[in-house]
Amino acid sequence: xxxxxxxxxxxxxxxxxxxxxxxxxxxxxxxxxxxxxxxxxxxxxxxxxxxxxxxxxxxxxxxxxxxxxxxxxxxxxxxxxxxxxxxxxxxxxxxxxxxxxxxxxxxxxxxxxxxxxxxxxxxxxxxxxxxxxxxxxxxxxxxxxxxxxxxxxxxxxxxxxxxxxxxxxxxxxxxxxxxxxxxxxxxxxxxxxxxxxxxxxxxxxxxxxxxxxxxxxxx
Numbered sequence: 123x124x125x126x127x128x129x130x131x132x133x134x135x136x137x138x139x140x141x142x143x144x145x146x147x148x149x150x151x152x153x154x155x156x157x158x159x160x161x162x163x164x165x166x167x168x169x170x171x172x173x174x175x176x177x178x179x180x181x182x183x184x185x186x187x188x189x190x191x192x193x194x195x196x197x198x199x200x201x202x203x204x205x206x207x208x209x210x211x212x213x214x215x216x217x218x219x220x221x222x223x224x225x226x227x228x229x230x231x232x233x234x235x236x237x238x239x240x241x242x243x244x245x246x247x248x249x250x251x252x253x254x255x256x257x258x259x260x261x262x263x264x265x266x267x268x269x270x271x272x273x274x275x276x277x278x279x280x281x282x283x284x285x286x287x288x289x290x291x292x293x294x295x296x297x298x299x300x301x302x303x304x305x306x307x308x309x310x311x312x313x314x315x316x317x318x319x320x321x322x323x324x325x326x327x328x329x330x331x332x333x334x335x336x337x338x339x340x341x
Contacts, residue, residue, distance in 0.1 A: 141267075146176050146179055166332070225300040
């Protein structure tokens with residue numbers, strides 16, 4: 123009997139990338155639902171220009187998988203929860219730091235929140251990350267891993283490479299647009315036609331409209 127090919131078998135880049143996309147997609151709608159519950163407003167919480175993805179959640183899932191996939195079945199729930207608290211808090215802190223340091227913007231400010239850590243995250247948020255990570259690693263990760271492997275090989279290949287291309291382009295466009303916005307705000311003129319195109323199509327009005335919760339770093 124001829125063995126059928128299995129897409130993204132075991133632990134590999136393709137599977138991790140697919141789970142990054144799933145986590146990023148979940149993050150966008152999770153944030154939008156929470157925002158609506160809290161403020162009764164519908165707002166856009168995606169973190170990329172064109173695709174409805176929130177990379178901070180994808181980054182969180184990525185870190186959970188990279189650091190915790192080994193011994194996931196045998197590791198205790200308490201240890202998994204504790205590690206996810208630390209990894210989730212670190213990913214949130216890192217994302218905030220990068221936004222401030224490289225792009226001069228803030229997507230959130232925890233300065234006035236209880237038990238905050240340099241205004242970038244809080245102990246309470248880290249506990250929330252721990253719960254999300256615990257459910258992800260103990261319940262969703264094994265299930266999603268099997269579901270990804272169950273997709274017919276050639277169909278999965280088409281989906282994977284299409285997503286890889288689309289998400290990679292969107293990541294590149296989004297973060298270079300943030301970079302150009304930071305330079306523009308520092309009064310640095312565009313040096314190439316590419317910079318001029320960014321100033322035309324991804325100006326500040328466009329960026330603040332696309333990311334309505336983003337605020338300039340006024341420090």
